Amino acid sequence: MxxxxxxxxxxxxxxxxxxxxxxxxxxxxxxxxxxxxxxxxxxxxxxxxxxxxxxxxxxxxxxxxxxxxxxxxxxxxxxxxxxxxxxxxxxxxxxxxxxxxxxxxIPELKLVSENKDKTFCVLLETIQDPGNMGSILRSAAAAGVSDVYLSHDCTDAWAPKTLRAAMGAHFILRIHEQSNLVKIAQQFNGTVIATSLQANRSLYQIQLTGSVAFIFGNEGMGLSDDLLQVTDEQIMIPMLGKTESLNAAAAAAICFFERVRQHLDTQNIQPECYHQ
Amino acid sequence: MxxxxxxxxxxxxxxxxxxxxxxxxxxxxxxxxxxxxxxxxxxxxxxxxxxxxxxxxxxxxxxxxxxxxxxxxxxxxxxxxxxxxxxxxxxxxxxxxxxxxxxxxIPELKLVSENKDKTFCVLLETIQDPGNMGSILRSAAAAGVSDVYLSHDCTDAWAPKTLRAAMGAHFILRIHEQSNLVKIAQQFNGTVIATSLQANRSLYQIQLTGSVAFIFGNEGMGLSDDLLQVTDEQIMIPMLGKTESLNAAAAAAICFFERVRQHLDTQNIQPECYHQ
Structure with a gap:
């Protein structure tokens, strides 16, 4: 018609x-x-x-x-x-x-009976910019994240602008809106990692090959104290320039792909095998 | 007044x-x-x-x-x-x-008498989105890039929107507008690296600790053939998800910080030393 x-x-x-x-x-x-x-x-x-x-x-x-x-x-x-x-x-x-x-x-969330495949998750708190949200989802999907949990005050994940920036990641990821992130972090069966400018340990010093949940906070304010308190690791992304400033989506991409790198390193997979 | x-x-x-x-x-x-x-x-x-x-x-x-x-x-x-x-x-x-x-x-480009410190450069071809441009500049500054060269058809680096997204990176980097990228790549004294979905080698297989120039192309179309022909290495960012799609700024951040990681790895620098 x-x-x-x-x-x-x-x-x-x-x-x-x-x-x-x-x-x-x-x-x-x-x-x-x-x-x-x-x-x-x-x-x-x-x-x-x-x-x-x-x-x-x-x-x-x-x-x-x-x-x-x-x-x-x-x-x-x-x-x-x-x-x-x-x-x-x-x-x-x-x-x-x-x-x-x-x-x-808006597609229904495909429910998974058990949580055993929740090896790579992302928690987003108060991410405000649809472009950032979309870019984070896109990088997450490309890095093999399965589940993304959003706090109630994130920008709308299903807004047309977010969808455009994510370029189809929405149809691959399980996106849990209106999540209680503190509860999710507490119940997560693996390492919960937050980035923080005050952290002493570097992203590159942490083993990321196991079950991992990364948390990213608001673009300007960072993570809430409540959420910081339930993390297992706080890490910073070491910087070599005269600034210490990264866009939230850039920081997320760096973290996600450090996990990819470590995973490939462990598996000793050749690019011909994983780049289909 | x-x-x-x-x-x-x-x-x-x-x-x-x-x-x-x-x-x-x-x-x-x-x-x-x-x-x-x-x-x-x-x-x-x-x-x-x-x-x-x-x-x-x-x-x-x-x-x-x-x-x-x-x-x-x-x-x-x-x-x-x-x-x-x-x-x-x-x-x-x-x-x-x-x-x-x-x-x-708009600040004048601080001229440097010799090129010996040009160990980490970025070439951008036809980057269209001010947010992407700003985010790339911001990540570049944080990763220790010295010079950024822009093709004539990039979005305006000094537009207010680009400046906002770059959060001060403009005042640290040397930004060369209207550059002949093919010439810059040919004359570059080091490894010129382009990302390409068709590449066989992975980012993680390349040594990045020396003098490096990364090239990134247009968000939709990728790099021009002219520029691809003058690169020393073409690499892909290995992906583990069901998509093979990254935002240009996310891809750039991943590449820049893989160089940071390799650099720190070589130097065996502890985070306390470089995180000032």
Whole structure:
């Protein structure tokens, strides 16, 4: 089914605009927006076609989007809505128009019966910036993290901007929102590690090959005392420059991939084997 | 001197708005804006007081800004302009108002007579996102990079948004804009390393303790063929997850800090020594 929407008063158009803007609205309806063809393809690879696709008049003519629309014309066919570029811009407020958006149900958390595979987890406290959140999720997925726990005051993990920055990591990770991080840390069966500028030990002095949970705190304020008290290790990332300042997402990437490095080192795996 | 600006027609106000918006204008006058107290303090630590400080009516009352304004009341005193919150918002379009902005001359590149200290450089080709650019500069400064070379089509390194994301790295690094990266790579006296998803060797298999230049390419397209051809090593960052996708700034941080790790490993430096 392909349908044109030409009026701002169209109920579906109004819903799309609200989904883009309001975390409360997304949560109420358990819906969100995927913006851009690559993110939508990452979703399809895991969950199959989304129910609703929204394309702009210009976007319909882009080869990549055309090919994609042809490839998914199956049963059940998704609903395809065509919007004028001006209307589409209100749905997808990114500067470089992507030409395609999908509205999806936020996937349910795949429950795992036992916790024995929780060997690599991440706890995020009060991460405020959607770009940072997305980048952390993306690096986590690439490093083999299974579960990410978010405090109640983190930015919305399922906001379109966070989804875009994470480039499909949402569909691989188990993301636990509104988590009690102190409880999770206390119950974690392994080493709970927090980064802290005041720490004496370096990231590179810690064995990371076992069951590990990294905690990262707010971009400006760092971790709360409550959470610091339940960590097993506090480490700092040694710096050789005249500054001691790293972006939260950069710090997370460095920690995650130090674990990857140690893991490969232990396994003595050759790159040909793990780089599929 | 403290001066109130109440009119949008004030020439200095008009200049500030233009400086925030236009890369061409910044370049023409060799001026830019520093947004937020921490960034301004990082500037002061290197260059002393900026000539012009702009505070909002609300910002004047913030303790941090008040203390800062008192601390810099020296000779030569900076010009301090007070703007209504509404006017200030047009100068500093960040969501959470910072309350203080400085306008500064873009610092001249400190020339170094010889290249012998160019042991750790970064080349950036067509990096488009100001947040990524800023985060890369910030990580580079923290890892001890001396020089960063930017291709002509990178996003403006001195844009307020890039400056904010880099958190003072600009005042420590030598940033060479409009560089001919192929020439720089060819003339580099050390190992020129590019990341590539097609590479066979892993970052962790390369010795990084010598003179090293890392090259990073465009967020979507990667490196140009011209530049790939003049690299000494092409490496990939091994990933253990179900995705092989990293944000450009995350990838850069991982590479920079693998060099830091190898350096510390060689030197057998204890964290107490290098964490000042």
């Amino acid at each position: 392909m349908q044109s929407i030409t009026s701002r008063a169209h109920p579906f158009f109004k819903q799309l605009v609200r989904l883009g803007k309001s975390a409360r609205y997304r949560r109420k309806d358990n819906l969100t927006l995927l913006d851009g063809i690559h993110l939508i393809q990452a979703y399809c690879a895991v969950f199959g076609s989304p129910t609703n696709l929204i394309v702009s008049q210009s976007g319909r003519e882009y080869k990549e989007i055309k090919d994609f629309l042809c490839s998914i014309e199956k049963i059940p066919r998704p609903n395809i809505f065509v919007l004028s570029d001006a209307l589409f811009h209100q749905v997808s407020p990114v500067k470089a128009p992507t030409g395609i958006v999908a509205s999806i149900s | 403290m001066q109130s600006i109440t009119s949008r027609a004030h020439p200095f106000f008009k200049q500030l708005v233009r400086l925030g918006k236009s890369a061409r204008y910044r370049r023409k006058d060799n001026l830019t804006l520093l947004d937020g107290i921490h960034l301004i303090q990082a500037y002061c630590a290197v260059f002393g007081s900026p000539t012009n400080l702009i505070v909002s009516q609300s910002g004047r009352e913030y303790k941090e800004i008040k203390d800062f304004l008192c601390s810099i009341e020296k000779i030569p005193r900076p010009n301090i302009f007070v703007l209504s919150d509404a006017l200030f918002h047009q100068v500093s379009p960040v969501k959470a108002p910072t309350g203080i902005v400085a306008s500064i001359s």
